[in-house]
Amino acid sequence: MGAxxxxxxxxxxxxxxxxxxxxxxxxLNGRADVAPDTRRRVESMLGEFGYARSQRRxxxxxxxxxDLVFREFSPxxxxxxxxxxxxxxxxxxxxxxxxxxxxxxxxxxxxxxxASRTDGVVLVLTELSDAQRNRLAALQIPVVLVDxxxxxxxxxxxxxxxxxxGAMSATEHLLALGHRRIGTITGTPRVLCSQARLDGxxxxxxxxGIPVDPEIxxxxxxxxxxxxxxxxxxxxxxxxxxxxxxxxxxxxxxxYEAARQHQLRLPEHLSVVGFDDVPMARWVSPPLTTLHQxxxxxxxxxxRTLLSKDDWIGFDHRIELATRLVVRSSTQAxxxxxAGGRKRSRP
Numbered sequence: 001m002g003a004x005x006x007x008x009x010x011x012x013x014x015x016x017x018x019x020x021x022x023x024x025x026x027x028l029n030g031r032a033d034v035a036p037d038t039r040r041r042v043e044s045m046l047g048e049f050g051y052a053r054s055q056r057r058x059x060x061x062x063x064x065x066x067d068l069v070f071r072e073f074s075p076x077x078x079x080x081x082x083x084x085x086x087x088x089x090x091x092x093x094x095x096x097x098x099x100x101x102x103x104x105x106x107x108x109x110x111x112x113x114x115a116s117r118t119d120g121v122v123l124v125l126t127e128l129s130d131a132q133r134n135r136l137a138a139l140q141i142p143v144v145l146v147d148x149x150x151x152x153x154x155x156x157x158x159x160x161x162x163x164x165x166g167a168m169s170a171t172e173h174l175l176a177l178g179h180r181r182i183g184t185i186t187g188t189p190r191v192l193c194s195q196a197r198l199d200g201x202x203x204x205x206x207x208x209g210i211p212v213d214p215e216i217x218x219x220x221x222x223x224x225x226x227x228x229x230x231x232x233x234x235x236x237x238x239x240x241x242x243x244x245x246x247x248x249x250x251x252x253x254x255x256y257e258a259a260r261q262h263q264l265r266l267p268e269h270l271s272v273v274g275f276d277d278v279p280m281a282r283w284v285s286p287p288l289t290t291l292h293q294x295x296x297x298x299x300x301x302x303x304r305t306l307l308s309k310d311d312w313i314g315f316d317h318r319i320e321l322a323t324r325l326v327v328r329s330s331t332q333a334x335x336x337x338x339a340g341g342r343k344r345s346r347p
Contacts (some may be wrong), residue, residue, distance in 0.1 A: 007341030011134055015046040021137035022155040063117035064093040071126045075278045081170050083296030087303035118225025120306030144302040149191050158296050159319045163193045170273045172244045175208050178333045183216035183241035185251050186228045197247050216241050225255025235262045242334035243271035249281045271331040285342040286329035294321045
């Protein structure tokens with residue numbers, strides 16, 4: 001008995017057509033957002049390989065379930081979950097929340113996903129390998145990225161905030177108060193939003209004619225512990241900054257603690273601006289000046305998009321929602337009383 005012919009997969013067709021697996025999936029599903037030449041090339045390969053459209057998973061009734069996947073949980077994930085849950089509830093659907101801190105976690109989640117039903121996946125600050133993305137595309141499950149880690153796949157819709165302009169606004173706020181030595185603690189350097197926030201900070205300084213000083217730019221990772229260490233290093237400099245722009249509100253909390261340990265009062269001796277506007281930004285003392293990132297709105301838009309019968313036809317592949325500076329009590333004009341290169345308390 002001869003061997004059974006090997007089943008042609010979407011990955012095989014994608015390689016032959018020199019496109020991504022998600023693009024093949026779009027053509028198979030009749031999506032409109034595929035260039036005509038690309039569509040013709042994929043259709044040609046589908047015909048050449050004899051790919052049977054009946055091999056596709058038949059479209060089942062809606063599962064009324066969205067998978068919301070994080071790399072890890074943090075204070076701002078609460079806002080993401082709230083936005084996704086509210087949008088799902090309005091559509092009489094539910095949200096399943098998962099954290100995938102490692103590649104093994106991702107593989108376990110994808111295996112469970114294959115055995116279950118979902119209407120789509122929202123990936124939040126989660127990085128997948130090419131193989132994992134292809135596995136997800138082969139399941140023909142729609143995906144929307146929120147705050148992608150790296151440059152997003154042009155075939156996948158991504159939603160984020162206006163990080164560059166937000167960081168520029170934060171820095172310009174400090175400049176308007178009279179600060180000239182403004183330090184920053186970045187997020188994880190390889191993350192797209194971290195790079196944009198650093199670029200916005202640099203742009204504001206350059207626009208004001210102030211040289212960018214690498215000595216007061218310290219890399220962080222959005223976590224409290226690294227922010228505390230970074231802020232302490234900045235405050236130990238012979239000429240420390242009078243203000244710090246933190247790449248997140250959690251990072252700003254690390255700056256608060258470093259200032260306390262250095263016996264500095266906020267904002268008298270040090271001004272601080274964060275990014276996110278999570279609830280704790282209003283509760284700390286002094287209340288934190290920060291950039292409001294529309295986290296709930298980003299998650300709600302991603303969820304509505306996945307639950308919509310019209311999919312995201314007509315949307316750009318990248319959507320950015322506006323940020324807004326929220327001025328509270330952690331910023332003021334710089335205190336000029338200095339002794340021996342360090343700030344001193346007011347008499």
